[in-house]
Amino acid sequence: MKTSTIVAATVGTIAVATIGYAIYFDQKRRNDPDFRRKLKKEKKRALKQQKEEEKKKVTKTAKTVEEALASIKEDEFPTSMEAREKFCMEQLSTGEAHFTRGPEGYDTAAICFYKALKVYPAPAELVMVYQKTIPPEVFTLVMGMLSMDVHKKQEKYYTIFPPKEMNVKVDELPEGITAEGQKVVRRGLFVTKDFAAGETIYSETPIISSLEPSLEGKEFCHYCLKQIAAEDRVRCATCSKVVYCSETCQKTATTEFHAVLCTKDSEDASTPERALYDYTKETNNKYPEMIAKFLVRMVHEETLNSGEEYNLFDHIERLRFLEVRPSAAEEKEISLLKVALGSKIPGIEEFINEERYLTLKGKLLYNAYGISTSLDADRSVEPSPEQYRSVHDAPVVGAGFYRVTSYVSHSCDPNAKIVFLEHNNNMSVVASKDIKAGEELHVGFIDQKNGTLSTEQRRQELFQHYRFKCMCPLCESSQ
Numbered sequence: 001m002k003t004s005t006i007v008a009a010t011v012g013t014i015a016v017a018t019i020g021y022a023i024y025f026d027q028k029r030r031n032d033p034d035f036r037r038k039l040k041k042e043k044k045r046a047l048k049q050q051k052e053e054e055k056k057k058v059t060k061t062a063k064t065v066e067e068a069l070a071s072i073k074e075d076e077f078p079t080s081m082e083a084r085e086k087f088c089m090e091q092l093s094t095g096e097a098h099f100t101r102g103p104e105g106y107d108t109a110a111i112c113f114y115k116a117l118k119v120y121p122a123p124a125e126l127v128m129v130y131q132k133t134i135p136p137e138v139f140t141l142v143m144g145m146l147s148m149d150v151h152k153k154q155e156k157y158y159t160i161f162p163p164k165e166m167n168v169k170v171d172e173l174p175e176g177i178t179a180e181g182q183k184v185v186r187r188g189l190f191v192t193k194d195f196a197a198g199e200t201i202y203s204e205t206p207i208i209s210s211l212e213p214s215l216e217g218k219e220f221c222h223y224c225l226k227q228i229a230a231e232d233r234v235r236c237a238t239c240s241k242v243v244y245c246s247e248t249c250q251k252t253a254t255t256e257f258h259a260v261l262c263t264k265d266s267e268d269a270s271t272p273e274r275a276l277y278d279y280t281k282e283t284n285n286k287y288p289e290m291i292a293k294f295l296v297r298m299v300h301e302e303t304l305n306s307g308e309e310y311n312l313f314d315h316i317e318r319l320r321f322l323e324v325r326p327s328a329a330e331e332k333e334i335s336l337l338k339v340a341l342g343s344k345i346p347g348i349e350e351f352i353n354e355e356r357y358l359t360l361k362g363k364l365l366y367n368a369y370g371i372s373t374s375l376d377a378d379r380s381v382e383p384s385p386e387q388y389r390s391v392h393d394a395p396v397v398g399a400g401f402y403r404v405t406s407y408v409s410h411s412c413d414p415n416a417k418i419v420f421l422e423h424n425n426n427m428s429v430v431a432s433k434d435i436k437a438g439e440e441l442h443v444g445f446i447d448q449k450n451g452t453l454s455t456e457q458r459r460q461e462l463f464q465h466y467r468f469k470c471m472c473p474l475c476e477s478s479q
């Protein structure tokens with residue numbers, strides 16, 4: 001069970017095979033004449049008891065929650081879809097049997113309901129069902145377990161992410177003190193072993209990436225951004241707006257987001273997918289489309305409930321972002337996204353509120369990297385007005401949002417560079433100097449025009465785009 005799953009679950013689910021057990025309690029109420037009576041009686045009793053025990057409850061709950069969580073082992077949870085469904089049903093009915101026994105069965109009941117939540121594909125819906133059907137004390141216990149679990153998971157995140165084999169870790173560094181005397185920290189990425197100049201430290205594929213709108217549908221892959229020879233182009237089965245480098249990219253893109261966003265070549269130019277596509281082309285802005293792709297991919301991932309400990313939302317919620325002030329453009333983008341996704345993903349309209357949209361956009365603006373995959377070094381690409389970390393000599397054909405490399409900080413005299421060795425969106429971070437284990441990685445966020453920019457100019461540009469004053473050794477030494 002994940003914090004972000006709860007958030008994401010307000011999005012609802014795309015058709016899932018497991019939808020059947022959402023109505024478990026309803027069926028139970030209809031088919032079992034005793035159930036209603038028992039429940040009513042139980043609720044009445046619980047309410048009375050709740051008042052009497054209000055004082056001791058808080059400490060007792062915390063202790064019970066702690067013990068209950070400790071009694072659950074990760075390997076208890078099945079992995080296959082059918083097994084998870086069966087497991088969930090068992091937990092629901094066992095939990096119910098326990099709470100109908102009365103207060104002595106509450107702790108065990110809570111554990112069962114909590115376990116059912118862990119495997120249920122739309123946890124937020126199940127929480128709502130619980131709220132209406134199980135005794136308040138059991139509900140409090142379940143929610144207590146959930147929040148403690150979430151808290152533990154938050155703390156654990158940086159101990160398992162990034163994965164060890166990437167040779168880097170995220171650490172906190174002091175970054176001065178606020179006017180109120182509070183410590184400010186920033187996160188950076190540190191290597192865990194020595195690297196010689198020229199060595200690749202790690203590679204990663206983006207959460208989401210997009211081509212510059214002017215390149216879409218021609219000679220670059222819609223999914224991996226690779227340049228494709230005319231004879232190798234794979235088309236979308238339902239639209240002529242995008243092309244792929246391979247069947248694999250076509251299939252993956254379709255599953256992850258394109259099935260929802262495809263314009264489907266309809267005669268009707270007023271479809272919502274078409275409106276989003278046209279907006280992207282007209283404004284030459286790709287971030288609204290990237291946010292749409294991200295949301296669809298997130299919902300897709302949620303419905304899989306693959307057992308992955310951290311989902312897309314967990315990964316991005318910790319990243320820095322630029323504050324974006326709402327303007328008419330963002331208002332328009334929000335409404336385009338709501339309409340384009342709304343009919344296919346129940347609940348997404350409520351999910352895409354102004355705050356969430358602006359935060360997502362701010363995360364893209366702060367963290368996205370330009371991607372260079374063009375085989376033609378002199379290619380001129382119509383520049384998009386949206387910023388990205390520009391660390392390339394080669395022409396940029398799109399932008400990507402990366403889980404790990406987002407943590408790399410800027411320096412005007414960096415020790416690493418971004419390279420696209422396979423000429424697709426798979427990014428490699430390569431040492432440009434010798435780096436010792438424990439040192440922080442730095443890349444340059446801005447184009448320094450071959451070192452011709454003065455400290456003042458660099459600082460100004462960085463402040464304008466990323467809103468920080470560069471304190472790198474190069475800037476500090478030229479003071």
Ligand SMILES: [Zn+2]
Nearest residue numbers: 221224245249
């Ligand atoms: Zn591709």
Ligand SMILES: [Zn+2]
Nearest residue numbers: 236238239262
């Ligand atoms: Zn299509």
Ligand SMILES: [Zn+2]
Nearest residue numbers: 412470472475
């Ligand atoms: Zn600097």
